[in-house]
Amino acid sequence: xxxxxxxxxxxxxxxxxxxxxxxxxxxxxxxxxxxxxxxxxxxxxxxxxxxxxxxxxxxxxxxxxxxxxxxxxxxxxxxxxxxxxxxxxxxxxxxxxxxxxxxxxxxxxxxxxx
Amino acid sequence: xxxxxxxxxxxxxxxxxxxxxxxxxxxxxxxxxxxxxxxxxxxxxxxxxxxxxxxxxxxxxxxxxxxxxxxxxxxxxxxxxxxxxxxxxxxxxxxxxxxxxxxxxxxxxxxxxxxx
Numbered sequence: 001x002x003x004x005x006x007x008x009x010x011x012x013x014x015x016x017x018x019x020x021x022x023x024x025x026x027x028x029x030x031x032x033x034x035x036x037x038x039x040x041x042x043x044x045x046x047x048x049x050x051x052x053x054x055x056x057x058x059x060x061x062x063x064x065x066x067x068x069x070x071x072x073x074x075x076x077x078x079x080x081x082x083x084x085x086x087x088x089x090x091x092x093x094x095x096x097x098x099x100x101x102x103x104x105x106x107x108x109x110x111x112x113x114x
Numbered sequence: 115x116x117x118x119x120x121x122x123x124x125x126x127x128x129x130x131x132x133x134x135x136x137x138x139x140x141x142x143x144x145x146x147x148x149x150x151x152x153x154x155x156x157x158x159x160x161x162x163x164x165x166x167x168x169x170x171x172x173x174x175x176x177x178x179x180x181x182x183x184x185x186x187x188x189x190x191x192x193x194x195x196x197x198x199x200x201x202x203x204x205x206x207x208x209x210x211x212x213x214x215x216x217x218x219x220x221x222x223x224x225x226x227x228x229x230x
Binding site for chain 1 (some may be wrong): 118120123147149151157158159161164205207209216217218219220221222223
């Protein structure tokens with residue numbers, strides 16, 4: 001099993017550009033989520049999904065879109081990048097949405113917006 | 115609202131010292147879960163433990179131990195005889211009694227530096 005994979009590992013964008021961060025898992029997990037990690041703030045939830053076709057907002061959803069057309073994939077779209085979106089982004093998945101099991105995290109994507 | 119506070123921003127110890135990382139949480143839920151994750155310098159997040167609110171027994175795993183006290187809303191993590199490989203950022207996280215979802219609220223993290 002590859003676990004949770006994320007691409008790209010690094011990305012530099014100019015203000016106003018759009019892009020998609022890819023996330024995939026091969027563990028047949030129902031629950032997937034996106035977090036951003038900023039210094040001194042821990043990880044904050046952006047969006048999450050409890051299954052294919054179902055997504056919802058987390059704590060800091062503004063400026064991001066998600067969709068979940070398959071169990072395996074959960075891409076995160078930045079609509080119009082801003083310097084405030086410079087961060088490290090982690091995708092995570094877990095076995096069940098009924099109870100908070102251990103979440104498996106991807107390796108992260110380091111995004112810089114200039 | 116749920117909140118996790120890790121008041122220690124950074125701790126430095128010398129190898130073989132014991133170190134305790136503090137975690138204080140706030141929630142109105144009666145059922146909730148607490149987690150600890152480790153983030154080594156390589157950047158990945160490594161799961162360490164999950165504890166539910168009905169299980170207040172302390173847990174020990176090798177050099178790691180956890181002290182859960184509902185009375186003080188704390189879930190502290192102790193590393194005994196620390197090693198250089200323990201150097202990392204440690205996050206405490208909380209997941210509440212949700213009807214929908216598996217959301218984690220993280221603390222800001224504690225940077226642990228273990229010097230040889």
